Amino acid sequence: MEQFAAVKRSKDGQAVRYLIVDDSVFARKNLARMIESFGGQVAAEAGDGLTAISEFDRTHPDIVLMDITMPQMEGIEAAEKIVQAHPEARVVMVSSVGYQENIVAALQRGARHFVQKPVKPEVLYEVIKYVLGEDGAVANVAGAGV
Amino acid sequence: MKMELIQPFINAADAVLSQGLHGTTKVGNLSMEEDAYRRKGVAGMVALTGDIEGRIVLDLEPQTAVRVASHYAGADLPESDGLIKETIFELANQVVGNAVCSLNDQGFHFRVHPPILLTAEEGDKTSEDVEALMICFETSMGNVFMNVALRHNKRRMSDHAAMGA
Numbered sequence: 001m002e003q004f005a006a007v008k009r010s011k012d013g014q015a016v017r018y019l020i021v022d023d024s025v026f027a028r029k030n031l032a033r034m035i036e037s038f039g040g041q042v043a044a045e046a047g048d049g050l051t052a053i054s055e056f057d058r059t060h061p062d063i064v065l066m067d068i069t070m071p072q073m074e075g076i077e078a079a080e081k082i083v084q085a086h087p088e089a090r091v092v093m094v095s096s097v098g099y100q101e102n103i104v105a106a107l108q109r110g111a112r113h114f115v116q117k118p119v120k121p122e123v124l125y126e127v128i129k130y131v132l133g134e135d136g137a138v139a140n141v142a143g144a145g146v
Numbered sequence: 147m148k149m150e151l152i153q154p155f156i157n158a159a160d161a162v163l164s165q166g167l168h169g170t171t172k173v174g175n176l177s178m179e180e181d182a183y184r185r186k187g188v189a190g191m192v193a194l195t196g197d198i199e200g201r202i203v204l205d206l207e208p209q210t211a212v213r214v215a216s217h218y219a220g221a222d223l224p225e226s227d228g229l230i231k232e233t234i235f236e237l238a239n240q241v242v243g244n245a246v247c248s249l250n251d252q253g254f255h256f257r258v259h260p261p262i263l264l265t266a267e268e269g270d271k272t273s274e275d276v277e278a279l280m281i282c283f284e285t286s287m288g289n290v291f292m293n294v295a296l297r298h299n300k301r302r303m304s305d306h307a308a309m310g311a
Contacts, residue, residue, distance in 0.1 A: 023260060024239065026218065026232035033220070069239070069258050096243020097258055099250035116247075117240045118165050 004125050006039025006139040007132065009062060016128070016136060017043040019059060021052040021075065022067040022094070027117070031065055031094065034121045038128060039139065049073025049081075056082050056089065063131060066111070068095040068102060076106050083110030090131050094119060151198060151249070151296050152279055158244035159204075159283055159292050162237060167217060167285050174282035179293065183278065186291055187211055188230060189264040190238040196256035198249065200296035203264060204238040210288030217287060235261040241292070 007016055018035050020042060022028050032042050043059040046052040049066075050073045056064065064082065068075040079091040093106045096117035103114045112131045115124055129136055156173060163171045189205040206214060208225060215233035216223045223229055238261050246256050278295035 024232055024236045026215075026229060026236040029229070030218065030236075069243075069260055071260055096240040097246060098243065099247040101250065101255070117243060118162055120165075 002037060002121060004038050004121070007125075007128055007136050008039065008139055009132075010135055010137040013137075015039060015041040016063060016132065017041050017059070017061045019044050019046065019052065019055055019061040019064045021046045021049070021055075021064060021070070021078065023047045023070040024067070027067065027094075031119070031124075034119065034124055037121060038125055040128075047071075049075055049078030052078045053081055053085075056086065060086075062090065062135070063128065064089060064091040065094045065115075066091050068093060068097050068106070076102070076109055076111070079106060079111045080109035092127060092131055094124075150252075152281075152294055154245040154248035155202060155241065155292065155294050156281055157248070159241045159281070159290070162240045162244060163283055163285055163290060166237065167214065167287060169286040171290075172284040174284045174289065175280075176282075177280050179278040179280050183293055185264050185266070188234050190231070190234040190261045191264050192238050192242045192261045193259040194242070194246070194256050194296070195259070195299075197254040197299055198256060198296050199299050200294070202238065202242050202245075202295075203291075203293040204234055204241060205264075205291040205293065206234060207288060210290070213287040214285075214290075231263055235263070 009016055018040055020028050020031050028045050035042060043061040044055040046055045048070045066075040066079050082089050082091060091111045093111045093114045098114060098116040106114055113127050115127055160171050186205045187207040188211040189203050191201050191203045193201045211230050211234060212223060212225050215230040218233050219229055242258055246258055278293050281292045283290040
């Protein structure tokens with residue numbers, strides 16, 4: 001997989017920590033590989049919205065990557081509950097069901113961004129940088145990344 | 147079954163497979179399926195409910211499924227690996243999700259259900275109002291079959307029409 005210039009936390013220079021939420025093991029592995037290529041670290045994974053909430057409380061990740069269609073509790077509801085409890089949470093919806101209705105609902109309920117599946121690493125990378133804003137810093141390594 | 151319902155699924159499958167498999171995908175045979183669906187290998191089914199209802203099956207012969215899943219995993223997977231099923235599920239999800247986006251732009255509303263594995267050799271027979279179309283996508287890793295069976299939900303559509311009147 002293509003390597004990108006590492007995105008670190010600007011406050012301490014540590015790797016950005018992610019919670020990956022998707023009922024598909026395949027999708028979680030795919031996202032984890034992308035995150036590693038961005039210099040990030042997987043703090044936890046969850047296969048449904050309910051587990052996502054408890055994993056957020058346990059690990060306090062910098063970014064949540066959240067699918068929409070999942071068993072038990074869907075992603076938009078889980079995102080809303082996480083943001084209600086932790087207004088600083090950065091939730092990025094990652095779903096193949098990216099029609100306007102869903103995007104608007106997700107953003108209204110606290111998600112910061114929406115990425116359509118199949119995920120292109122370069123798109124997710126830009127979204128991550130955008131969502132982190134000043135809390136993220138791209139490592140300035142000569143010859144690294146894109 | 148109207149082509150306006152099918153075309154978004156063909157476009158979505160073409161895009162998802164081309165992007166994921168890093169190669170060109172050719173749409174091969176299209177055929178109407180009137181008999182019961184016969185599974186070819188590893189098959190994931192996604193159901194849709196709403197203005198349009200039905201199901202989409204993505205079906206790969208076992209060796210093709212192994213090649214495709216290994217490609218995504220970046221390592222050779224054995225035929226028994228659970229990740230193979232997961233890969234087919236996720237591909238089915240992405241195809242349906244992308245197609246639904248396009249149909250949603252045309253005013254249709256749906257709920258997409260999580261994929262399930264088809265384990266029976268034969269599925270239900272199609273009925274008079276739910277015909278199934280089988281589309282074969284020729285990829286560098288083998289043929290990927292998509293079986294689409296959809297129909298307009300007449301009750302929902304008439305509700306919309308009454309609300310709009």
